[in-house]
Amino acid sequence: MSKKSKNSFAINRRQLLASSLALGTAGVAKSVQASEVGPSNSPPNLPEWTTYLGDGVDVAPYGLPSEFESHVIRRNVPWLTATAESSVNFTPIQNLEGFVTPNGLCFERHHGGVAIIDPNEYRLMINGLVDREMIFTLDDLKRFPQTNKFYFLECAANGGMEWRGAQLNGCQFTFGMIHNVQYTGVKLSDIVKETGLRPSAKWLLAEGGDSAGLARSIPIEKALDDCMIVWAMNGEALRPEQGYPARLVVPGWEGNMWIKWIRRIEFGDMPYLTREETSKYTDLMTDGSARMFTWVMEAKSVVTFPSPENPLNKKGLHQLRGLAWSGRGKIRRVDVSLDGGRNWNTTNIHGPILNKSLTRFTMPFYWSGDEMLVQARAVDETGYVQPTIKELQNVRGVNSIYHNNSIATWLVNKNGSVENVRLG
Amino acid sequence: MLGLVKFFSIILIFTCGFGSALASERQFNLGAIASPAEVAGWDIDVRPDGLGAPIGSGNAFDGEEIYAERCGFCHGDFGEGIDRWPELVGGEDSLNSHDPIKTTSSYWPYASTMYDYIYRAMPFGEAQSLTIDETYSIVAYLLYMGDIIDDEFEVSNDTIGTIQMPNKSGFLLPDPRPDVVEKSTILCMINCESDTNVIGRARDLDVTPENES
Numbered sequence: 323m324s325k326k327s328k329n330s331f332a333i334n335r336r337q338l339l340a341s342s343l344a345l346g347t348a349g350v351a352k353s354v355q356a357s358e359v360g361p362s363n364s365p366p367n368l369p370e371w372t373t374y375l376g377d378g379v380d381v382a383p384y385g386l387p388s389e390f391e392s393h394v395i396r397r398n399v400p401w402l403t404a405t406a407e408s409s410v411n412f413t414p415i416q417n418l419e420g421f422v423t424p425n426g427l428c429f430e431r432h433h434g435g436v437a438i439i440d441p442n443e444y445r446l447m448i449n450g451l452v453d454r455e456m457i458f459t460l461d462d463l464k465r466f467p468q469t470n471k472f473y474f475l476e477c478a479a480n481g482g483m484e485w486r487g488a489q490l491n492g493c494q495f496t497f498g499m500i501h502n503v504q505y506t507g508v509k510l511s512d513i514v515k516e517t518g519l520r521p522s523a524k525w526l527l528a529e530g531g532d533s534a535g536l537a538r539s540i541p542i543e544k545a546l547d548d549c550m551i552v553w554a555m556n557g558e559a560l561r562p563e564q565g566y567p568a569r570l571v572v573p574g575w576e577g578n579m580w581i582k583w584i585r586r587i588e589f590g591d592m593p594y595l596t597r598e599e600t601s602k603y604t605d606l607m608t609d610g611s612a613r614m615f616t617w618v619m620e621a622k623s624v625v626t627f628p629s630p631e632n633p634l635n636k637k638g639l640h641q642l643r644g645l646a647w648s649g650r651g652k653i654r655r656v657d658v659s660l661d662g663g664r665n666w667n668t669t670n671i672h673g674p675i676l677n678k679s680l681t682r683f684t685m686p687f688y689w690s691g692d693e694m695l696v697q698a699r700a701v702d703e704t705g706y707v708q709p710t711i712k713e714l715q716n717v718r719g720v721n722s723i724y725h726n727n728s729i730a731t732w733l734v735n736k737n738g739s740v741e742n743v744r745l746g
Numbered sequence: 747m748l749g750l751v752k753f754f755s756i757i758l759i760f761t762c763g764f765g766s767a768l769a770s771e772r773q774f775n776l777g778a779i780a781s782p783a784e785v786a787g788w789d790i791d792v793r794p795d796g797l798g799a800p801i802g803s804g805n806a807f808d809g810e811e812i813y814a815e816r817c818g819f820c821h822g823d824f825g826e827g828i829d830r831w832p833e834l835v836g837g838e839d840s841l842n843s844h845d846p847i848k849t850t851s852s853y854w855p856y857a858s859t860m861y862d863y864i865y866r867a868m869p870f871g872e873a874q875s876l877t878i879d880e881t882y883s884i885v886a887y888l889l890y891m892g893d894i895i896d897d898e899f900e901v902s903n904d905t906i907g908t909i910q911m912p913n914k915s916g917f918l919l920p921d922p923r924p925d926v927v928e929k930s931t932i933l934c935m936i937n938c939e940s941d942t943n944v945i946g947r948a949r950d951l952d953v954t955p956e957n958e959s
Contacts, residue, residue: 515770516772535874592795600855712941718925744947
């Protein structure tokens with residue numbers, strides 16, 4: 323029985339693929355003609371997929387995207403790093419809608435590969451300047467009062483390859499070190515109620531259980547304000563590559579501080595000045611000095627359609643789409659220019675507009691078939707305006723790698739192709 | 747009456763003596779108290795002032811051999827870096843150039859960070875496999891190669907917090923951002939000043955990975 327249905331499915335799938343291929347070719351090349359002739363699965367013909375039974379339940383106990391969406395994947399830039407275990411890939415934001423990033427598409431940044439941790443053996447240690455040094459199991463953590471919050475996580479190096487010029491020709495590669503999910507967890511301030519905190523505790527060190535033992539210092543004000551220890555994202559357990567079974571959430575601040583696989587928090591009276599906050603995530607200025615503890619991810623926006631991966635293939639009406647975010651709070655407004663920053667239009671912001679979360683904007687536009695220079699400019703609730711790259715370069719030079727939140731430019735060519743360009 | 751006074755004074759003593767303990771009474775009764783041995787096993791960090799540095803020592807002479815065996819394969823015999831693996835020493839006076847080279851000797855502000863990082867994460871893929879003395883020795887060898895200490899200097903829990911790194915004063919605090927602020931509170935919307943000449947195209951550089959699907 324199951325064998326039979328499997329066979330019939332296989333045949334039908336082949337037919338389906340063949341006909342969709344035909345549809346694809348006709349649809350792109352000669353859309354007007356195609357609708358007159360009528361591809362085999364378009365009206366008035368009976369579509370193939372209507373004529374047979376589809377898969378039953380449980381064919382995929384954990385559901386996966388349609389096979390026609392196989393291009394929507396994380397991608398990396400192999401030449402950026404020496405090894406995949408200490409590397410980064412990019413979220414395909416150009417293929418996503420709304421403001422939630424699906425768990426399997428959230429970009430990865432590891433410093434020593436993905437730790438595989440049995441949740442029964444997971445322990446979180448709290449030590450240092452507390453009244454009681456303590457150890458919590460995952461079950462212990464889940465018994466604390468619970469919080470659910472959407473937050474964006476952006477790598478400090480997002481856009482880092484673009485300081486000197488337009489380098490990577492893709493929305494994914496220039497803006498994709500970001501994701502936005504709903505976290506479930508416990509506030510750090512609640513855990514601290516259990517351990518007690520000595521008045522001299524001014525900083526904490528958060529440390530991962532991975533082979534990098536990734537460690538960052540966080541000031542106590544931030545830790546007790548909105549930091550969380552979380553075990554779930556978008557309603558399910560954290561993915562291994564996002565820190566399963568538990569990670570730190572540091573809303574609005576650079577991603578490497580959100581320690582994954584968190585195993586220990588130590589409270590102290592001064593920062594620990596680990597490798598990541600001295601030699602790595604510091605921002606080199608033109609004179610050779612470097613800024614340290616540049617934690618906040620400043621307001622930024624990106625047009626995801628049109629974009630280098632999403633060309634225009636028809637004149638007339640289109641819906642421009644994009645994402646905006648700010649580590650200082652909510653997005654107030656996003657403006658879009660189609661002529662390289664000479665004239666701007668305010669876009670529609672789609673709620674809910676959440677604190678330190680990705681925010682979706684759209685704007686209808688008519689494409690005449692002429693060249694366009696597409697830009698987006700975000701303004702957050704503090705009044706901060708996303709700068710141009712020139713404004714950033716004037717203050718910071720081109721060697722700082724991190725915290726490039728400047729306005730990018732997509733050139734729409736007359737043939738509808740789109741590319742990442744630098745204006746001057 | 748006397749009894750009442752006594753009672754009050756007992757409360758007073760109790761409140762003064764255990765005031766801080768009372769203030770942080772456990773609120774949820776979750777988790778377990780960590781034993782000193784449990785904390786010692788995981789508490790591996792070392793701070794710039796030397797706090798947390800475990801008892802031990804090593805010098806560059808010992809470090810050279812250990813480095814060659816455990817580190818040189820990726821970082822090169824002289825810390826020059828093989829392929830894309832990081833350079834560990836050199837690059838002095840390069841930080842304000844077009845191609846800054848950030849190494850322990852040109853950039854790192856604290857020697858404690860070298861101990862902390864090497865012990866917790868190196869060799870890459872063999873985390874926490876070095877002994878305490880081996881780690882001090884490797885730190886000593888790197889500091890020696892970077893002309894920061896001589897070959898007889900003992901790097902130890904006593905000295906790690908005293909070593910002066912060349913770029914210690916090279917870091918700026920606090921974060922000065924927002925450092926780019928719009929001069930006008932009203933944003934320009936029409937006929938704004940803007941450079942609209944295309945001066946660079948990512949396509950021309952051709953370093954973008956091919957889209958395989």
